[in-house]
Amino acid sequence: MRHIGFVGLGIMGSPMAGHLVTAGYDVTGYDVAPAGVDRLVAAGGKAAGSVAEAVADADVVVTMLPDHPQVERVVLGDGGVLAHARPRTLLVDMSTIRPETSVAIAEAAATRDVRVLDAPVSGGEAGAKQAALSIMVGGHAADFAAARPLFDVLGRTVVHVGGHGAGQVVKAANQLVVAGIYALVSEAIVLLDASGVDAEAGLNVLGGGLAASRILDLKRASMLAREFTPGFRIDLHHKDMGIVLDAARRANVALPVSGLVAQLVAAARAQGHGGQDHSALLTVLESVSGR
Known part of the structure; x- marks a missing residue:
């Protein structure tokens, strides 16, 4: 669980990805805005030119995106996560989206043997920068346990709240x-x-x-x-x-x-x-x- 593909390097995602690099993870990031990718590279991460490149060798894929249309496109699209992730990859969507979208993504991922957690956060930019986020996680307990070390890098309050969609x-x-x-x-x-x-x-x-x-x-x-x-x-x-x-x-x-x-x-x-x-x-x- 050392190789992380991180998609979405904006106000929240950029410092989060940086903390993972500092904690010793191998982080490859992608964002439609080059500035976020540049910040990750400056912090010691790697740049990807596409979602496919970011997730191809990842053990864990983290998405941090504005809303459900972007998450659906990045995860379900032809060039997206499910099309290129290896079997048993763990997808951790930390975006804030509709609960029913999280459930639908988990169902689609199951057909590709990809595990999914919905893990939205609270704390804003300050919490992201200080690694002090509250993280509310929906999905299977075993997948939560596998992802817990990553969550502990990013937040102070980390709670498994139920099944798929419960985090949202x-x-x-x-x-x-x-x-x-x-x-x-x-x-x-x-x-x-x-x-x-x-x-x-x-x-x-x-x-x-x-x-x-x-x-x-x-x-x-x-x-x-x-x-x-x-x-x-x-x-x-x-x-x-x-x-x-x-x-x-x-x-x-x-x-x-x-x-x-x-x-x-x-x-x-x-x-x-x-x-x-x-x-x-x-x-x-x-x-x-x-x-």
Whole structure:
């Protein structure tokens, strides 16, 4: 399990692949953007000119891609992973996609004797750079055990949550909680500002009580400064909230708060903030109040 093909060397994938190189793995990477491949080579990895080249000699293939269309193309396409991976290769898809897509990929892979895990992550760019990601894994327990050493290089919280697609369901739950907290922190800032209260002092108090959260710890200073340099873009969170609502329909449950938060995320995107960090929900809540 020393040879890794890594497809998707963007904001998240690039530092993740670099950590695997540092840990002693032989990593061959491919991305449609040359910059990501160049970073991998500079870190000591190898460049591939195609998906096929990246996976041909791999024991493990890791994909880290924006959405299900890219994953389907890379995995199921004529020049993709399943067409070129060796039997018993382990495919670890760390993208955030629809649970039903993860299940379909696992079913297709089984016909090629390729093992599959869905292993989406939480922690954003900072978590990827610090090797501090939370990793929620769906698939067979034996395959999870085989991949565990790789996961331990990339993250601090690694949990096998169930069968194929389960990792994506847990990631959907993660994303609805994250977006909801951003919305509430944003409303707290609006309330504090409008009431003439020092918002920084107020959030410092919140961060030390029952309202404490990782978002308050990591993002309150940048939110108060209205600095929304992306660690995780609104565009991607908009996609994720669509996954949340679709999963709720499939599970036949009502998630009314998630529906409202999804609309706030959609509003941020419609207002031109799609390329900004998801903490830019603050701009939406300020505009609602005319501030």
